[in-house]
Amino acid sequence: MGFWELFIETIPGYKDAIINTINITLLGLLIGLGIGLFFAFLKVSKLKVLNIIADMYIYLVRGTPLIVQIFILYFGLVQFVDLGRLLSGGIALGIHNGAYIAEIFRGSIQSIDRGQTEAARSLGMTSTMSMRRIVLPQALRRAIPPLGNQFIIALKDSSLVAFIGFQDLFNRAQRIQSSTGMAMESYIIVGIYYLILVLILTFIVNRIERALSKSERGVDHE
Amino acid sequence: MKKKFMMIVIGMLFVGLLTACGDEDDNNGPTGDATVDTIEDGYFTFGSSGLYKPFNYEDLDGNLTGFEVELGEALAEEMGLKPKPVATQDFGALIEEVKSDRLDAIMGSMTITEDRAKSIDFSDPYYRSGGVIYVHNDTSDIESPEDLEGHNVGVVASSTYEEMVMEYISEDNLKTYQSDNVALQDLSAGTDRLDAVVTDRFVGMMQIEENDLDIRPVGERVFDEEIGAGVKKGNTELLDEINRALQALIDNGTYEEISKKWFDESILE
Structure with a gap:
């Protein structure tokens, strides 16, 4: 069997694997965005103790490998609760990416000139109001490119859930290699699937970025 | 624009959830005349690495198959259960999966050893190699x-x-x-x-x-090795039932049929 025959014959078997990879990545990103936003606010807060909590979280999560986090959630946590493969993997991805996303949000919030906040305050806005109406809309737009980057990393990192037996793209490739003995072909094929997914993701992120910058044009005078 | 962004995010979540719900529908539901209680009512959930051709592996279409998968399916039917084969990818994780009630039984070419028998119970051997x-x-x-x-x-x-x-x-x-x-x-x-x-x-x-x-x-x-199904320590009800079903398959010729299909011989002895 050659490369193209293997490629075509494995398409039906890859259908579920693609859906599973998309699902676990989306789950991870949604959780990651929530966690990221939360810890970004802690980091820019004026309260020292909140800064420290955020720093601790980011240090803990960035300092340990994703595969360790996945195994803790899947094999470790089962003594108390069985999350199953999708949830264990998705939450681990979310926790992991949340730390990086927190830094992205923090960076983009702090990149907005302090003068804007001061101006807003002098016009009578409360600090929450100026954050919500002035700083966040601009910060969000600035966060999109690095966020898109992080989404791509998350998509590729989701391949690690194969090791807890989640039936994602990489898992499928390992099985095809095992049963056909065609290592080179199996992994090039799965590489192509990842490239296609990354292409789609890049397209979506670009669209979001364009939509946001269009509606911001009147406001932002950089 | 914040609204638009949120809409997109929510839309993505929705699509994700929809496809997630479509995941678990492969079987038609339990038959209702099960002879033994299992972790999921009406199903016999049995696991292997899924990387051990010809005993347990995936064909090109992505279906789990092999000698042990077919034997597990036959055992399930004999016990009035729907078969639910699971591949864990990691052979070393199988015992953990049974201990944590994620699998009813290991049917993954696990040799019966004294060491392993300390953490799980083994059925009668279902093949020898x-x-x-x-x-x-x-x-x-x-x-x-x-x-x-x-x-x-x-x-x-x-x-x-x-x-x-x-x-x-x-x-x-x-x-x-x-x-x-x-x-x-x-x-x-x-x-x-x-x-x-x-x-x-x-x-x-x-x-x-x-x-x-x-x-x-x-x-x-x-x-020489004897391979048996591994169940959670102390689950004698399921163990006895697997042994009964295995003996029934051997007696009615189903075992030999499956074995000959894969190996041209009976691998019980």
């Missing part, structure tokens, strides 16, 4: 287990083969794999990274035949 040393066709200096010393030997992590080769080689020379099939394929490449692989004789023979591997078995079985 043995470990064989495989080498590349160009290798001539390995003829017995003693000769393995100082050579790179590939085995599946946490397997009885790993235990066995560790009597002859040091940790440095131990190369662990997730799949015996992959280890054999690696051996066939003929590089220095592997000098020998110890695995089941049926697995090795099938790989040589199907994939034209450049490897050969050395001598006879190094040791």
